[in-house]
Amino acid sequence: MTNRSLPAVARLLAGLAFAASFAAVAGGGDHERARRALEAGEVLPLRAVLERVERDYPGQVVEVELEREDGTWLYEIKLIRPGGSVVKLRLDARDGTLYAAEGRELHPGGRRAD
Secondary structure (H helix, E strand, O other): OOHHHHHHHHHHHHHHHHHHHHHHHHHHOHHHHHHHHHHOOOOOOHHHHHHHHHHHOOOEEEEEEEEEEOOEEEEEEEEEOOOOOEEEEEEEOOOOOEEEEEEOOEOOOOOEOO
């Protein structure tokens, strides 16, 4: 596999992880609620969120989840930075605003360290 195909593979894996996250939530009817939230515009499409993440936090996305916490939809995204560190981001699913960030190579506000 070439280095050029890695971003495509990462996007594919992220898409599969997103689909799996909907399936994982499906046990209590949450899957249907998440689908309706997307259709109603209550959450951003995954593609829009990943574009923001890729712009602000360079690295390979390895996991994506959509969660409902205290009435708020959150995208939880795990990625591996170019230096090899793992970063976990939690973003408000309505507008993509950073809710929390964990990991090395981040400034106090959660943005990348240049």
